[in-house]
Amino acid sequence: MSAPLLEVTGLRVAYGDRIVVRDVDLSVAPGEIVGLVGESGSGKTTIGRAVAGFLTPDDGRIELGGNPLTQRRSLAERRSVQMVFQDPYLSLNPRLSAWNTLRELVRVHDLAPRNLIDEHVRQALSEVALTEELARVRPGRLSGGQRQRAAIARATVLRPRLIIADEPTSALDVSVQASILRLFASLRDEQGMGFLIISHDLALVRFLCDRVLVLQDGQVVENGPVAEVLAEPKHAYTRRLLDAVPRLPTYTRGQDS
Numbered sequence: 001m002s003a004p005l006l007e008v009t010g011l012r013v014a015y016g017d018r019i020v021v022r023d024v025d026l027s028v029a030p031g032e033i034v035g036l037v038g039e040s041g042s043g044k045t046t047i048g049r050a051v052a053g054f055l056t057p058d059d060g061r062i063e064l065g066g067n068p069l070t071q072r073r074s075l076a077e078r079r080s081v082q083m084v085f086q087d088p089y090l091s092l093n094p095r096l097s098a099w100n101t102l103r104e105l106v107r108v109h110d111l112a113p114r115n116l117i118d119e120h121v122r123q124a125l126s127e128v129a130l131t132e133e134l135a136r137v138r139p140g141r142l143s144g145g146q147r148q149r150a151a152i153a154r155a156t157v158l159r160p161r162l163i164i165a166d167e168p169t170s171a172l173d174v175s176v177q178a179s180i181l182r183l184f185a186s187l188r189d190e191q192g193m194g195f196l197i198i199s200h201d202l203a204l205v206r207f208l209c210d211r212v213l214v215l216q217d218g219q220v221v222e223n224g225p226v227a228e229v230l231a232e233p234k235h236a237y238t239r240r241l242l243d244a245v246p247r248l249p250t251y252t253r254g255q256d257s
């Protein structure tokens with residue numbers, strides 16, 4: 001297996017004196033999609049926010065490509081780890097079109113010479129299958145799926161090495177969920193991006209992820225290839241999580257509806 005892209009060791013996060021993440025180790029290899037599952041309140045989002053640099057852990061190490069990441073990150077380090085939220089409005093400025101948001105990011109991060117900024121933005125939009133016409137309207141006029149595509153382009157335009165996606169499809173209609181998941185898979189396959197996908201949806205994890213970590217009360221209780229963990233969960237908690245889903249819906253690999 002290739003050297004990890006992300007390596008987290010001994011992560012501990014407390015809110016006040018309440019420890020909500022304890023001794024968490026996790027890794028994501030380049031081109032790997034790792035799922036982080038667990039009940040509500042088990043600490044999934046907190047881990048994602050710590051890795052993205054939005055909060056300071058109380059203990060532990062976060063390394064990207066072998067280099068330690070602290071909360072005080074350089075522009076390049078911030079660019080390398082991008083987060084996509086359940087609610088695309090958190091990623092997009094409602095007063096700015098996605099087109100302008102993306103252009104501004106390319107400019108600030110100096111990713112293309114002035115005359116090639118539009119080209120760079122067009123490329124990112126085409127990867128998420130969003131037309132320039134749609135990208136030029138305010139996010140409020142887009143459908144939920146289009147808005148999430150714009151939010152993903154906001155992350156991918158920066159050519160990050162790792163994307164953390166927190167419940168990226170739970171606000172979307174079932175009909176568009178699978179198309180967003182296929183988009184993540186193609187970014188993994190074509191660009192070798194690593195993903196940490198936070199979800200409570202085991203069907204999504206089975207469809208998309210290569211490996212899964214199961215979190216209970218802030219601790220990792222199971223970690224392994226998705227097929228193994230979901231077929232033969234070793235931990236009673238994982239079995240309970242699976243039992244709580246009477247029948248996993250199946251995402252199709254067909255055309256978007």
Ligand SMILES: Nc1ncnc2c1ncn2[C@@H]1O[C@H](COP(=O)(O)OP(=O)(O)OP(=O)(O)O)[C@@H](O)[C@H]1O
Pocket residue numbers: 015020038039040041042043044045046047200
């Ligand atoms: N800013 C905060 N201040 C205090 N406590 C918090 C804060 N954010 C989260 N918590 C608490 O920390 C614990 C872990 O929350 P977290 O959001 O990481 O869990 P989660 O697994 O992502 O849950 P969900 O699936 O509901 O989003 C919860 O008990 C939550 O109430």
